[in-house]
Amino acid sequence: MSDKTTIGVGMVGYAFMGRVHSQAWRSVGAFFDLPLAPRMAVLAGRSKERTEAAAAQLGWADVETDWRELVRRDDVQIVDICTPGDSHAEIAIAALEAGKHVICEKPLANTVAEAEAMTQAAAKAPGKSMVAFNYRRVPAVALARRYVEEGRVGEIRHVRAVYLQDWIVDPEFPLVWRLQKDKAGSGALGDIGAHIVDAAQFITGQNLLGVSALTETFIKERPLATESAGLGATGSAERGQVTVDDAALFIGRMSGGALASFEATRFANGRKNAMRIEINGSRGSLAFDFESMNELWYSEGGGGFERILVTEPDHPYVGAWWPPGHGLGYEHTFTHEVKDFLEAIANGTDPSPSFADGLRVQRVLEAVERSAADNSRYTEVED
Amino acid sequence: MSDKTTIGVGMVGYAFMGRVHSQAWRSVGAFFDLPLAPRMAVLAGRSKERTEAAAAQLGWADVETDWRELVRRDDVQIVDICTPGDSHAEIAIAALEAGKHVICEKPLANTVAEAEAMTQAAAKAPGKSMVAFNYRRVPAVALARRYVEEGRVGEIRHVRAVYLQDWIVDPEFPLVWRLQKDKAGSGALGDIGAHIVDAAQFITGQNLLGVSALTETFIKERPLATESAGLGATGSAERGQVTVDDAALFIGRMSGGALASFEATRFANGRKNAMRIEINGSRGSLAFDFESMNELWYSEGGGGFERILVTEPDHPYVGAWWPPGHGLGYEHTFTHEVKDFLEAIANGTDPSPSFADGLRVQRVLEAVERSAADNSRYTEVED
Amino acid sequence: MSDKTTIGVGMVGYAFMGRVHSQAWRSVGAFFDLPLAPRMAVLAGRSKERTEAAAAQLGWADVETDWRELVRRDDVQIVDICTPGDSHAEIAIAALEAGKHVICEKPLANTVAEAEAMTQAAAKAPGKSMVAFNYRRVPAVALARRYVEEGRVGEIRHVRAVYLQDWIVDPEFPLVWRLQKDKAGSGALGDIGAHIVDAAQFITGQNLLGVSALTETFIKERPLATESAGLGATGSAERGQVTVDDAALFIGRMSGGALASFEATRFANGRKNAMRIEINGSRGSLAFDFESMNELWYSEGGGGFERILVTEPDHPYVGAWWPPGHGLGYEHTFTHEVKDFLEAIANGTDPSPSFADGLRVQRVLEAVERSAADNSRYTEVED
Amino acid sequence: MSDKTTIGVGMVGYAFMGRVHSQAWRSVGAFFDLPLAPRMAVLAGRSKERTEAAAAQLGWADVETDWRELVRRDDVQIVDICTPGDSHAEIAIAALEAGKHVICEKPLANTVAEAEAMTQAAAKAPGKSMVAFNYRRVPAVALARRYVEEGRVGEIRHVRAVYLQDWIVDPEFPLVWRLQKDKAGSGALGDIGAHIVDAAQFITGQNLLGVSALTETFIKERPLATESAGLGATGSAERGQVTVDDAALFIGRMSGGALASFEATRFANGRKNAMRIEINGSRGSLAFDFESMNELWYSEGGGGFERILVTEPDHPYVGAWWPPGHGLGYEHTFTHEVKDFLEAIANGTDPSPSFADGLRVQRVLEAVERSAADNSRYTEVED
Incomplete structure (x- = not known):
């Protein structure tokens, strides 16, 4: 019913952080006057059955069982990483290289080396990137x-x-x-x-x-x-x-x-x-x-x-x-986070x-x- | 994606209370394992333009400019009354007589006489009814x-x-x-x-x-x-x-x-x-x-x-x-309220x-x- | 060692209120620069033995077993009433009539009639009077x-x-x-x-x-x-x-x-x-x-x-x-009270x-x- | 009026700590049933005039302008040290060697060496000793x-x-x-x-x-x-x-x-x-x-x-x-402190x-x- 440009979100992981990020994506548009309307496009998880159940409950339109597929999809412009820290670097770098915007749970990575690689990838990529220290919000x-x-x-x-x-x-x-x-x-x-x-x-x-x-x-x-x-x-x-x-x-x-x-x-x-x-x-x-x-x-x-x-x-x-x-x-901190992230994407500023x-x-x-x-x-x- | 029975909700009014009720209907299914999946079917308000804008922002699928139309619709099983107290009695009684379930903002009415009429209507009606003293939740x-x-x-x-x-x-x-x-x-x-x-x-x-x-x-x-x-x-x-x-x-x-x-x-x-x-x-x-x-x-x-x-x-x-x-x-009190209301409807108990x-x-x-x-x-x- | 004018205090009653008043009289001079130095002259109580023990512990120089004797004494200029409310009027009026200053525990009396009599006596008497609503201090x-x-x-x-x-x-x-x-x-x-x-x-x-x-x-x-x-x-x-x-x-x-x-x-x-x-x-x-x-x-x-x-x-x-x-x-409220009372006596103002x-x-x-x-x-x- | 054994106290210093210690010595007997009744015998300070004024206000019976005189006096059994830390060791050791009980403000000394000397002196002396970490009380x-x-x-x-x-x-x-x-x-x-x-x-x-x-x-x-x-x-x-x-x-x-x-x-x-x-x-x-x-x-x-x-x-x-x-x-912590110190002295236990x-x-x-x-x-x- 809205004529706002929509932007597709793909989320990897659906445990505690995935649940709270979902609530943020679901709610943000009802409260903030956003330049972009997020669409909860895809949820990725390893188990097809459990990912489908999570997607149904949390409101994601589709699922993938391999995050690489999620990163490749055309209906995904934002990749939201909610997995444990050991997979952050690989997913984030792949997503950035695929031209996506990336919001990644904290800590950025499990090691300084990985965090450096991610930061370098972010600097070179066209997409925007943000690490989710939600308490700032x-x-x-x-x-x-x-x-x-x-x-x-x-x-x-x-x-x-x-x-x-x-x-x-x-x-x-x-x-x-x-x-x-x-x-x-x-x-x-x-x-x-x-x-x-x-x-x-x-x-x-x-x-x-x-x-x-x-x-x-x-x-x-x-x-x-x-x-x-x-x-x-x-x-x-x-x-x-x-x-x-x-x-x-x-x-x-x-x-x-x-x-x-x-x-x-x-x-x-x-x-x-x-x-x-x-x-x-x-x-x-x-x-x-x-x-x-x-x-x-x-x-x-x-x-x-x-x-x-x-x-x-x-x-x-x-x-x-x-x-x-x-x-x-608690959840509102995440809603504020994705609000600021969407605005940065729309305005071309650095999140x-x-x-x-x-x-x-x-x-x-x-x-x-x-x-x-x-x-x-x-x-x-x-x- | 879910195979739960859906139940259509029609809400009258979209000011402060309408906004918070909307957030409840939008969120409740993602957190509680419900017997019924609420569908945000219709929003009623007097001004077509403003109601449409509100519906777009709050996530309602359709609009009506007369609450009587909303009450008549087949895709509405629950009527959620978020108007000032002077209209509660008329809307609630009409909705109950139309066989709908009714959740009504407090105070129930502006006078004891109206509240009595509403209570009598509720007693006779097949639908469930609830007054929204949200602080109980x-x-x-x-x-x-x-x-x-x-x-x-x-x-x-x-x-x-x-x-x-x-x-x-x-x-x-x-x-x-x-x-x-x-x-x-x-x-x-x-x-x-x-x-x-x-x-x-x-x-x-x-x-x-x-x-x-x-x-x-x-x-x-x-x-x-x-x-x-x-x-x-x-x-x-x-x-x-x-x-x-x-x-x-x-x-x-x-x-x-x-x-x-x-x-x-x-x-x-x-x-x-x-x-x-x-x-x-x-x-x-x-x-x-x-x-x-x-x-x-x-x-x-x-x-x-x-x-x-x-x-x-x-x-x-x-x-x-x-x-x-x-x-x-604050808003979670309303989410808990509609959760309990949906369960009462599904279980046939009195809310x-x-x-x-x-x-x-x-x-x-x-x-x-x-x-x-x-x-x-x-x-x-x-x- | 001080050359301040001393003023003799006689206290009636040595239960809870008597204990806290004693601490006030004992301490006030060490903290406030007072125009008059209070001397803890006499303690009155019904039982000689118990009054003497209390006086020894609380620091009163002498005892009386009849408050009337206390009121009569020349070394008493201030009468401090710490008894239950039923005896306030009698003691206070007698003390005022004897020309003493009177500080009386609250409530002033058990009845309005008694309180009125006390207020009238206070108005006529040369001494200063105060009711001990200590929370003001x-x-x-x-x-x-x-x-x-x-x-x-x-x-x-x-x-x-x-x-x-x-x-x-x-x-x-x-x-x-x-x-x-x-x-x-x-x-x-x-x-x-x-x-x-x-x-x-x-x-x-x-x-x-x-x-x-x-x-x-x-x-x-x-x-x-x-x-x-x-x-x-x-x-x-x-x-x-x-x-x-x-x-x-x-x-x-x-x-x-x-x-x-x-x-x-x-x-x-x-x-x-x-x-x-x-x-x-x-x-x-x-x-x-x-x-x-x-x-x-x-x-x-x-x-x-x-x-x-x-x-x-x-x-x-x-x-x-x-x-x-x-x-x-807690006790400091009483110390402040007697400080203000002593100043009012010295300055001739109304406590x-x-x-x-x-x-x-x-x-x-x-x-x-x-x-x-x-x-x-x-x-x-x-x- | 009491038949308790009295014990003479001599205090060195009358600034902030001296004022609060005085209140403790003055009050302790009115609230605790003590084995020994402290007598506020002597206050020592350098300026005769100021020490006399302090003694008058705080309730000390006599003054000395040299703490060595205070330590020597027969009417002093307890030496209470309220001076800055640089003089603690000298006074405490002298007092202990003179057979006095010593209560000393904290920190015990300004150096470990001084504190060691004091601890050794305390171990050898017949008197009791205590360092006044009042917050324990x-x-x-x-x-x-x-x-x-x-x-x-x-x-x-x-x-x-x-x-x-x-x-x-x-x-x-x-x-x-x-x-x-x-x-x-x-x-x-x-x-x-x-x-x-x-x-x-x-x-x-x-x-x-x-x-x-x-x-x-x-x-x-x-x-x-x-x-x-x-x-x-x-x-x-x-x-x-x-x-x-x-x-x-x-x-x-x-x-x-x-x-x-x-x-x-x-x-x-x-x-x-x-x-x-x-x-x-x-x-x-x-x-x-x-x-x-x-x-x-x-x-x-x-x-x-x-x-x-x-x-x-x-x-x-x-x-x-x-x-x-x-x-x-605040001051009650000191009252509790001297209460425990007096009991330790009377009972022969270590404070x-x-x-x-x-x-x-x-x-x-x-x-x-x-x-x-x-x-x-x-x-x-x-x-």
């Missing part, structure tokens, strides 16, 4: 960035970021793919640590220059998972080795002179998704906790912290939704965060691993 | 109800409910339809007071027996609205009379012996959508604030209040969505809240108005 | 008053006050004196309801004009207390009637046009001393909860609420104590709250009781 | 320790501690003694970092084994202070070098296998005295923030965090004070924290400084 996080840009924080002295979860506190929780280095690249570090590194760099507009780090695997062996899928996986009697970190702590210096601390853990009992960041500057401070995602706390000039309910029409992204006080949820931003995060993660392996020595992040 | 509110049912609160002593907003604090805010008695029935009382009365009765499983009330209109005259639509309406130089309450306070007794207090206001500066309810019982207490909608606070046996992040798989509705700590937003529940709330509102008019005298709610 | 409450005076709240629309406790939820909690009308005058209403009425009038600078009220006694009979003293009293097998309210709810109108609601209860399970008040005005809002007594929340112009940590040197009373962020406790203020509160309490007895009818507070 | 912190001891936290995985202040954010704040290395030993590290190191070790019952650290001085030069005293000092036109850290961050490993992070800063704009600690264990988690000092948050088995109002009679120290919900303030505990904290601080100076290398804390 939490309205409160975007508002925090705006406050920094407006000078309301002043010279930044401290960044204090943690990402706390507790879903593997139980030693009998099985050895799912996120606990295996070959599939996941790293543990808490790459999965959730990557988010707070990106958020810290995004909000402050500064790079993390170097780190001193500790990592730990508290539970070394776990029951093998009977299926490798999601959080609900159940364990078998056999055990295998946990090959990733359970927790990573690091401190470092930002390019603007701030001291920064980071902690990513899956062993913070009672903390479910506490992605928190606080920024202290010479003029003001900001604090955020994703468990209360519709709030941003701001202290001006040493005064008390104001609890800003980030649901006002002039707050980032919020005007498209509901009246003040009617909060948004943010770019693959280069993803590579930079990857290099921080690598520096963390090198520091942790080398007696916590302060380790510079490569350029 | 906030997972935290549903969990509160579960706690009461499980005896974790004990004998209830106190109910303390407020619904605080501030969108008309400015005396220059225009005279939109919600401030006109002929269209809206009442002011804060019917718009938001109705929600807390229903929530109190739902969570406690008790009826409010009688009330003693005060109402007030702080700003008696406002600029006429240049368009009668939404919150963003702008005012003209001419002024008109505000014919509804700005705020309503009432205290009363519940059928189980509890004392209850209620306050609905649009003049609580800084409170955006603070729909709050606290229940104190002999064994425990519960507290909820919609501005932090993913949290329920529970005190057991006089101990400290526990902040339950209502995002666990075993919490009501939540298992269908994201992992723990990844919160939901809740029923039109009778809506009538009961209406009778409370009327008792409030009578008490306020009669020197706050304690006024029994009619049966 | 919580720094955050005093700051709230200052904000209202400075116009930062604007025209006040709403006052929302509750005082929630839970110490008699257990039906086996014994029938202590606070649950007996002849000794306590009323229950939650006079004990804690009086505080929120005074706080509401103090912060807003407005009087409560009339009320519509409900009261309830949830537990009608309780075990007789084996000793009538404190909260720790234990019950016997015999039972007696509870003759006071367990909870009181009332709504009303303030002299400036605001709507106000009040709730005082000892049955709010999990709430220990939640004396809360929120004020909404045309320019801003204030919120306070005594359970977080070092905080005041302020919203300006509809913005987010700022959590003001009321520990800055320029906040009321705070400069005398510790650096920012080092909070005060606040006066006996007339106490009488006004008493009249509100009486209106509440009359309204509750008369079908919640709106009942004007007598002048 | 916050009831909520003591309750946290109790929870760990009772196994309610389980195997500890994470310790996360920060101490955030903002009183020197302004570059024009003058160069007070706390910013001079020769007087203060270090900056935020020794002043407030010492507290969180001690609290972490106290609550967990584990030692910090090694650290990797960063320190920073954001403002290198400041106006010279016109008087060296307190926070209110004003600056002159001349400038001097800041010779201590403004902030210190460190991560490390605890003896039980936990990862720990610490941050001490005076540049966290808007944070006044945010001494925060969170512990995550295999069975539960604890969280505390001194800015809300009457609260402890506890999550059991991954459930929501319960806000425990630490004002119940069975909570540590609290039974001596007020009813539930009536909070305590805690001991000088050895103070030395252990000092060694952590030294390891932090060595790590920071050596490229953040992981540095073991000496035994």
Whole structure:
């Protein structure tokens, strides 16, 4: 009924990330006045039966059982990569070389080498590319960035970021793919640590220059998972080795002179998704906790912290939704992401965060691993 | 691609409530395993052009400019009423008489007489009917109800409910339809007071027996609205009379012996959508604030209040969505509502809240108005 | 060692209130630069042995077993009344007639008649008099008053006050004196309801004009207390009637046009001393909860609420104590009270709250009781 | 009037710490049933006039202008050291050698060497000794320790501690003694970092084994202070070098296998005295923030965090004070401290924290400084 140009989307993977991306593609047009109308064209997955069931439920028009076929299709202009990190590079590079636009889940890749190859491919390709650090699109996080840009924080002295979860506190929780280095690249570090590194760099507009780090695997062996899928996986009697970190702590210096601390853990009992960041500057401070995602706390000039309910029409992204006080949820961060991606494609601008931003995060993660392996020595992040 | 039986939905009205209902119909099938697949068949509105634009954006397949046509259509089995309260009775009764299922926005009607007629029509009709007190489907509110049912609160002593907003604090805010008695029935009382009365009765499983009330209109005259639509309406130089309450306070007794207090206001500066309810019982207490909608606070046996992040798989509705700590937003309450409505239709059970529940709330509102008019005298709610 | 003029204090009663008043008299001179140095001269109590033990522990130089003797003594210039309400009038009037200054615990009296007699005696007497609504001297409450005076709240629309406790939820909690009308005058209403009425009038600078009220006694009979003293009293097998309210709810109108609601209860399970008040005005809002007594929340112009940590040197009373962020406790409200009382005596000004203020509160309490007895009818507070 | 054995106290220094210690000595006997009655015998300070004024205000019976005289006096059995860290060793050792009991403000000393000498002197002396890490006596912190001891936290995985202040954010704040290395030993590290190191070790019952650290001085030069005293000092036109850290961050490993992070800063704009600690264990988690000092948050088995109002009679120290919900303030931590010290003296037990505990904290601080100076290398804390 609309006369907007449509743009075909092909998505690879339909687990947790695939479900939330689907909701974004499905909803974005109803709320934002977009230059392009996304069409949920194809879903790719290995099992024909399960992919078809997922497509039916999630609203994809067609399926492929080989992502290479999806990349080749003419009705696909955007490739959305929702697979584990070990396949990101191959799919993304193929899609870029096929002239597609690519939006890729984070972390960009499991290694710096792969991330570099992807970034180079993105630089050469005609298509647009974006790495899906969705927390940048939490309205409160975007508002925090705006406050920094407006000078309301002043010279930044401290960044204090943690990402706390507790879903593997139980030693009998099985050895799912996120606990295996070959599939996941790293543990808490790459999965959730990557988010707070990106958020810290995004909000402050500064790079993390170097780190001193500790990592730990508290539970070394776990029951093998009977299926490798999601959080609900159940364990078998056999055990295998946990090959990733359970927790990573690091401190470092930002390019603007701030001291920064980071902690990513899956062993913070009672903390479910506490992605928190606080920024202290010479003029003001900001604090955020994703468990209360519709709030941003701001202290001006040493005064008390104001609890800003980030649901006002002039707050980032919020005007498209509901009246003040009617909060948004997790999935909206993805809706905002694809909205910005579609606009960048239509306008010919460079989407943010770019693959280069993803590579930079990857290099921080690598520096963390090198520091942790080398007696916590302060380790510079490569350029 | 699915072989589920589809069921056609026709929606009347496409303003704020229409937008959020659309998102519910659009999303529900992707998250819940439903017995019926809703099809967004028709949208009705008075202006052809604007209705078509809304339908295109919100995803409705066809439009009608007369709701009577919508009610007559064979491809519509569910009529979803999202208009102001003055038209609810006429549309709902017509739809029920035409054999449709009806889901109707709250308050059920602008008068008790209309609400009675609707309830009688619902009782005689073959279709299912439901009044859309969406806050019952906030997972935290549903969990509160579960706690009461499980005896974790004990004998209830106190109910303390407020619904605080501030969108008309400015005396220059225009005279939109919600401030006109002929269209809206009442002011804060019917718009938001109705929600807390229903929530109190739902969570406690008790009826409010009688009330003693005060109402007030702080700003008696406002600029006429240049368009009668939404919150963003702008005012003209001419002024008109505000014919509804700005705020309503009432205290009363519940059928189980509890004392209850209620306050609905649009003049609580800084409170955006603070729909709050606290229940104190002999064994425990519960507290909820919609501005932090993913949290329920529970005190057991006089101990400290526990902040339950209502995002666990075993919490009501939540298992269908994201992992723990990844919160939901306002719109999900509607998605849960239509999910339950579709299941009731498929299973032949009676949806809740029923039109009778809506009538009961209406009778409370009327008792409030009578008490306020009669020197706050304690006024029994009619049966 | 100091050359300040000393002023002798005689205190009647040494239970809970006596202990906290003693700490105030003992500490005030060390923190505030006072015009008069209080000397803890005499403590009066009925039992010689117990009074002597209390005096030794609390730091009083001498004891009397008859308060009349205390009133007569030349080394007593200030009489501090810490007994239950039924003896306030007699002691206060005698002390005033003897030319003493009098500070009297709240409620001023158990009846309006007694309160009137006390107020008349105070008007005629040469001594200064004060009723000990200590919550006025919580720094955050005093700051709230200052904000209202400075116009930062604007025209006040709403006052929302509750005082929630839970110490008699257990039906086996014994029938202590606070649950007996002849000794306590009323229950939650006079004990804690009086505080929120005074706080509401103090912060807003407005009087409560009339009320519509409900009261309830949830537990009608309780075990007789084996000793009538404190909260720790234990019950016997015999039972007696509870003759006071367990909870009181009332709504009303303030002299400036605001709507106000009040709730005082000892049955709010999990709430220990939640004396809360929120004020909404045309320019801003204030919120306070005594359970977080070092905080005041302020919203300006509809913005987010700022959590003001009321520990800055320029906040009321705070400069005398510790650096920012080092909070005060319950007892400090009394220290501030006697500080202001001593200054008023030295400067010849009228201390606040006066006996007339106490009488006004008493009249509100009486209106509440009359309204509750008369079908919640709106009942004007007598002048 | 009491027949308790009195014990004479002599205090050295009457600035901030002296004022709060005085309040403790003055109040402790009125609330706790002590085996010994402290007598505030002598106050020592350099200026006779100012010391006499302080003694008059704070309630000390006599003064000395040389602490050596105070140490020699027969009416002094306890020496309370409230001077800056550079004089702790000399005074404490002299007092111990004179057979006195010694309570010494933290940090124990400015250097490890001094702290070692003090610890050796304490070990040989007949008197009792204690270092005044007062935060151990916050009831909520003591309750946290109790929870760990009772196994309610389980195997500890994470310790996360920060101490955030903002009183020197302004570059024009003058160069007070706390910013001079020769007087203060270090900056935020020794002043407030010492507290969180001690609290972490106290609550967990584990030692910090090694650290990797960063320190920073954001403002290198400041106006010279016109008087060296307190926070209110004003600056002159001349400038001097800041010779201590403004902030210190460190991560490390605890003896039980936990990862720990610490941050001490005076540049966290808007944070006044945010001494925060969170512990995550295999069975539960604890969280505390001194800015809300009457609260402890506890999550059991991954459930929501319960806000425990630490004002119940069975909570540590609290039974001596007020009813539930009536909070305590900063100064009470000192009152609890001297209460425990007096009991240890009377009972012949060893007070805690001991000088050895103070030395252990000092060694952590030294390891932090060595790590920071050596490229953040992981540095073991000496035994």
